[in-house]
Amino acid sequence: MIxxxxxxxxxxxxxxxxxxxxxLEPGAYGLLGPNxxxxxxxxxxxxxxxxxxxxxxRVLGESPRNNARLFRRMGYCPGSxxxxxxxxxxxxxxxxxxxxxxxxxxxxxxxxxxxxxxxMSHAMxxxxxxYSRGMRQRTKLAQALAHDxxxxxxxxxxxxxxxxxxxxxxxxxxxxIGFGKSLIFASHLLHExxxxxxxxxxxxxxxxxxxxxxxxxxxxxxxxxxxxxxxSTEPHAxxxxxxxxxxxxxxxxxDGCVTVATQHPARLYDRLPxxxxxxxxxxxEMHSADxxxxxxxxxxxxxxxxxx
Amino acid sequence: xxxxxxxxxxxEWRRALxxxxxxxxxxxxxxxxxxxxxxxxxxxxxxPRDLWAGTLYALVPMLVSMLGTLLWATPAVSSELxxxxxxxxxxxxxxxxxxxxxxxxxAVTWVVSTALVGLTMAVLIADSDDGWRLWWTMxxxxxxxxPAYGAVYLLIGTVLPRRAMVLAVAYTLIFELVVGLIxxxxxxxxxxxxxxxxxxxxxxxxxxxxxxxxxxxxIGDAPPWQHIVILMFLTAGLLFAATLVLRxxxxxxxxxxxx
Numbered sequence: 269m270i271x272x273x274x275x276x277x278x279x280x281x282x283x284x285x286x287x288x289x290x291x292l293e294p295g296a297y298g299l300l301g302p303n304x305x306x307x308x309x310x311x312x313x314x315x316x317x318x319x320x321x322x323x324x325x326r327v328l329g330e331s332p333r334n335n336a337r338l339f340r341r342m343g344y345c346p347g348s349x350x351x352x353x354x355x356x357x358x359x360x361x362x363x364x365x366x367x368x369x370x371x372x373x374x375x376x377x378x379x380x381x382x383x384x385x386x387x388m389s390h391a392m393x394x395x396x397x398x399y400s401r402g403m404r405q406r407t408k409l410a411q412a413l414a415h416d417x418x419x420x421x422x423x424x425x426x427x428x429x430x431x432x433x434x435x436x437x438x439x440x441x442x443x444x445i446g447f448g449k450s451l452i453f454a455s456h457l458l459h460e461x462x463x464x465x466x467x468x469x470x471x472x473x474x475x476x477x478x479x480x481x482x483x484x485x486x487x488x489x490x491x492x493x494x495x496x497x498x499x500s501t502e503p504h505a506x507x508x509x510x511x512x513x514x515x516x517x518x519x520x521x522x523d524g525c526v527t528v529a530t531q532h533p534a535r536l537y538d539r540l541p542x543x544x545x546x547x548x549x550x551x552x553e554m555h556s557a558d559x560x561x562x563x564x565x566x567x568x569x570x571x572x573x574x575x576x
Numbered sequence: 577x578x579x580x581x582x583x584x585x586x587x588e589w590r591r592a593l594x595x596x597x598x599x600x601x602x603x604x605x606x607x608x609x610x611x612x613x614x615x616x617x618x619x620x621x622x623x624p625r626d627l628w629a630g631t632l633y634a635l636v637p638m639l640v641s642m643l644g645t646l647l648w649a650t651p652a653v654s655s656e657l658x659x660x661x662x663x664x665x666x667x668x669x670x671x672x673x674x675x676x677x678x679x680x681x682x683a684v685t686w687v688v689s690t691a692l693v694g695l696t697m698a699v700l701i702a703d704s705d706d707g708w709r710l711w712w713t714m715x716x717x718x719x720x721x722x723p724a725y726g727a728v729y730l731l732i733g734t735v736l737p738r739r740a741m742v743l744a745v746a747y748t749l750i751f752e753l754v755v756g757l758i759x760x761x762x763x764x765x766x767x768x769x770x771x772x773x774x775x776x777x778x779x780x781x782x783x784x785x786x787x788x789x790x791x792x793x794x795i796g797d798a799p800p801w802q803h804i805v806i807l808m809f810l811t812a813g814l815l816f817a818a819t820l821v822l823r824x825x826x827x828x829x830x831x832x833x834x835x
Contacts, residue, residue: 315663315667316667317663317666317667317826317827318826319826334672334823336669336670337669339667339668339669339671340669342667344663344664344667346660346663346664348660348663349660350659350660350661350662350663350664351661352591352659352661354591354594355590355591359587359590363583363587364664364665364668366579366580366583366587367580367583367584367665367668367671367674367675368668368669369579369580369668369669411664
């Protein structure tokens, strides 16, 4: 479906995408990466908005640059807003469908159907200026879906959604995948992608760091240093306990919070309740300080550079 | 492709029917009439026909056509980029080119309508003996000027969308208004030269010093059909160049795409 060979995109001296090689078969994929990681550049290359500085991009077997035939088979919902304020959502989607080459009659019905699909039928004749952010996101999604493309590309489509809207749109996208259509879904939030698909592409610093299922990504992380933060009434005593029990590679105490670096977090989670019961120490709060996606990417970047 | 251009043209016209844009349209149309009224009602004697011709030419084919197309055609691409709506249009089959040409047609028809209404009011106020002939000459000149200037500004706006308005104003002031008045071969490259030559021919204006004088370099001695053909080819060539530039350009920048 998508093939990138040694693709590099430079913006002057800034690297957007760096030596990216990737082959994707038809299906649904989550493109996961922190802000500024190169996701949007990659999507712009795939949708033909950008020309690679080096390498080649093929989408559905064709070069995407200025390719009218390919654009008929592709739907794109970019991350930026870019809607006209003084027209209604219906007029805008219908206009884009007309621009897509649909007849006036077909564009009229397809625009209505797409807006209904994303839950915008009640407000589709209102001016876009009056829409909430979530409504604008729904309208953006409608224009990408309306011409029934084979491949749907979404860049941060859940931005601005409330939990209900997020759930509704998740169902729409799951149904979409269920019809055998292909999807590429870019986000910087793991749970957003996990709710849609289990196939991940992890991108950071313009590089493809890892790909596979969520389990495969977690397996890759086994054995890498993890940080656990514990809040206690006696942080120094807790720190001493963890060092004595060899549960930590290093310990840092700041403002009553003990941050523990360990390569074996599971062992720590297992044994900590027993140690606390024996010593009478209290832990009021515990979380993995390293759970953020950025930490995962930092570790993957270090692996990529051979530093780990 | 034609259907796509028509879709953009109609959409742009619908979007243009807002109060601020209509106010601009009315202001631009009223300006020639206002200036002609000032001349007519403050002059001690009835101005000669050549003065009306020169003034109407300066007001309609020059000012209204230039200013109107500069305002509407130049930002064809930059307005979409600033609004970040370009990408929605560019991922449609032939979307970019359809938007460019649809907006161009929208701008030209918008300005031609302004020019013709303004011209009609101005000629009525001038109340010249030769009013009908003046109207017909200026109307033809406006119908040639608007597409030509529109194509010039469209190309400028496509080549450098981020600085389009500044460059379009600079082009107008330096090239059309200064270089166009230099009695040398270089002025033949301007739209002004062609329009001026047609004005002299169609209005039978007298050339100061006669045809043997240096003033001939400002109007040339080519027949009108040649000027018309050159203007039409120039317009088509500029539009073609704008579409080529558009197809080559990358408008999704790093700033716009969050890298």
